[in-house]
Amino acid sequence: MASLKALKVRINSVKSTQKITKAMKMVAAAKLRRAQEAAVAGRPYAERLEGVMASLASKVTVSESSPKLLAGTGKDQVHLIVVATSERGLAGAFNTNIVRAARKKAEELEGQGKTVRFYLAGKKGRVLKRFYPNGIVADHELGQHKTLGFEQAREIADDLIRRFEAGEFDVAHLFYAKFQSALVQIPTGMQIIPVAVPIDAVSSANDGGAAVTYEPDEEAILADLLPRNVAIQVFRAMLENAASEQGSRMNAMDNATRNAGDMINRLSIQYNRTRQAAITTELVEIISGAEAL
Structure with a gap:
């Protein structure tokens, strides 16, 4: 005894x-409101831009002169999984759920005979090095900036686009946690490179037969929108993660x-x-x- x-x-x-722990809960609760407002405010723009790009991809005739971000490489062998996590722990199962969803996607792709590589955005994603020691192509830290801004998303997007144009991968998937409430954060995955075309968008384009007119021209518009779309989707993931992290930490x-x-x-x-x-x-x-x- x-x-x-x-x-x-x-x-x-x-x-x-x-x-x-009580003090950490109060700090997380104070940060949650601002992070939630930022995540909710960024959703309409990101979702609308995603829809516009999907619509364009379904209606534009892809040719050799089409941007690679739209047309792709013509192959579907090497997949890059971008895992966006937090820089700090003590947030319950927030990071674990994202990593688990990314691993599930990787196992599914490997089961189809694909080559899978990982791009880590956040320190807590480094746990993947234990499972894929030779599959990590980049380890991008987000803690080097004091505040979360679009510049960080642009930096990651530019790096992804550079690697894509260099032929390092054919398809890129982004995984993050979508904020629902302080108790619910949903691990979410989406294809960001090349532009994903939903089945319903293709069917509606085929049924409608609408003609698309570009002003000033197709190349100029797509050259600006396609890289911007990648950066916006990465930024949305960062905003959603920020809110999800604080909600999960407050609950934990x-x-x-x-x-x-x-x-x-x-x-x-x-x-x-x-x-x-x-x-x-x-x-x-x-x-x-x-x-x-």
């Missing part, structure tokens, strides 16, 4: 931990605070029982000694 001193030290230690720290409280109660009961047993033993010894005299 633990001594009274050891129990008291442990109770004080758990109380200190509880203060830390709330659970940790409650667990610490339960542990303090159990340790306090054990401490009181041990103390009472010690007092009872001393009384018995005193009474026994008095009767012996």
Whole structure:
């Protein structure tokens, strides 16, 4: 049985931990509102641009002069999975769920005979190095910037486009956590290179037979929109991740605070029982000694 001193030290230690987790929960709650507003505000633009690009891809006649971001490389062998995670831990299963979804996609592609490589955006995605030690092509840290901005997304997008044009991969998929609430963050995957064409977009384009007129010209518009679309989708993932991370951390720290409280109660009961047993033993010894005299 633990001594009274050891129990008291442990109770004080758990109380200190509880203060830390409670403070972290309050900080996450304060950051969550701003991150949620940014994520929600960025969704309409990103979703609309994604829809426009899908519509263009379904209606434009792809030729040798078409941009590679639209037409692709003509192959579907090498797939690059961009895994966007956070720079810090203590956020529950937030990072684990993203990594698990990315690994599931990788296993599915490998089952089809494809070559899979990973592009890590965030420190917590480095756990993939244990499973794919030779499959990591880049490890991009996001913590080098104090605030989350479009410049970071543009930097990642430019690197992805450069690698794509150099022929390092044929298709790129982006994985992140879509924010629903502080309790729900959904791991989401989407194809960002080349532009994915949904089946419904193709059918609607074929049924409608609408002609698309470009002003000033097709090449100029697509040359600007295609790289911008990649950057916007990466930026949307970063905004969604920021909100999801704070929501998951707030929930995790709330659970940790409650667990610490339960542990303090159990340790306090054990401490009181041990103390009472010690007092009872001393009384018995005193009474026994008095009767012996």
